[in-house]
Amino acid sequence: MQFPVKLYEDVDSWKTIIFLYNSALKEVNTKLEILNDEFQHVHQYNPIEHIKSRIKSAESIVKKLKRNGHESTIENMVEYVNDIAGIRVTCSFTADIYRIAEMIGKQSDLKVLSIKDYIKYPKESGYKSYHMLVAVPIYLSDSVVDTKVEIQIRTIAMDFWASLEHKIYYKFEGNAPDYISRDLKECAEIVSMLDAKMLSLNEAIKKSSQEQIVSNEDKTNFWNQD
Template identity: 30%
Template sequence: MSNWDVFLAPYKQAVEELKIKLKGIREQYQMSSKHTPIEFVTGRVKPISSILDKAKRKNIPLDCLQDEMQDLAGVRIVCQFVEDIETIVQLIRSRSDFEIIEERDYIMDKKPSGYRSYHLVLWYPVQTIVGEKKILVELQVRTLAMNFWATIEHSLNYKYSGEIPEDVKDRLQRAAEAAFKLDEEMSQIRDEVKEAQRIIIRKQEEQGKT
């Protein structure tokens, strides 16, 4: 790859545009006083060192990256409740400004490690000075508990170069089940939580008027 900056520029643009659009959805929910399914949105372009590591591991030639590496650009939507994930996925499916080419449900079908998340792979059109360029973007949707667990797992994978000791793996799997149990428990009281949040918002609005 002769010029990484030029190659990755459209991916950075796609991440920023999607973050703005998704945060816009969140703000619309907040202004409508409805429960917002989106807690926060993050995004990143994969670092060059990680791209090279994955390309080597997966046997992907560098001139095939744009077609064969789906997560060069990644956007993550984090929500409060498991039920919010389906709401978000339906919102994404209803949009016409990009095309969904693949969906992977790691919530119903978790990974052996215990990882849970819902993944969508998009063909996202970026407008450049030489015309439209469609690029692959991976969109992840998960709860706060799933995100906390995945962040820890990612750190341990980095520490152990992908070879996490068996005893640590076992503890991670137990932690994953505990995180999912927390999600299930929170779902049981979500109506109470939503009502509490509405009361807080109303009080803040009333204080803002005085």
């Protein structure tokens, strides 16, 4: 992401950059809401349950830079911290995750910079989610600034697990006992089985509904025969 040089010369450059990240979040959030509304209009179904956005705190940004061996400067923040602006999209079913990711990828004004599929390739901890890093063009009065936003897409069950894992590891400052890590991984496997079962049930319900529609149409056609 390249910011205009004059932004760095502004004494209020921090606020200016946060303004850009906030603007990028608004753009992506609006796109997701429109896609969800359009899906409801065409298919009578909403793939998105919840959308939550956040800007990483200054403290978290500094910690991440130091952890990765970078000096705490605005230039390094923009270059090396990809999740300053983040959006989490929660879905009901795993199939929705890839459906939403595909729709995001087709947005002509968004550039997909990277994809991390932790659903097909979970982290060692058991964490599952689908991460997309996109560049969002922000149109200012005299320039266009491509601004990075990380989009995380996961099911409700995955989000529940990830939220609890975060709280547990925060409490232990990242050094949870081995038995807790093992139990968390076991819970992640249970969550995966739950997601698979719920997806299977949803597919069965859709199939049953379609069969009922066909049956009703056949009955109507029979009674309408001359």
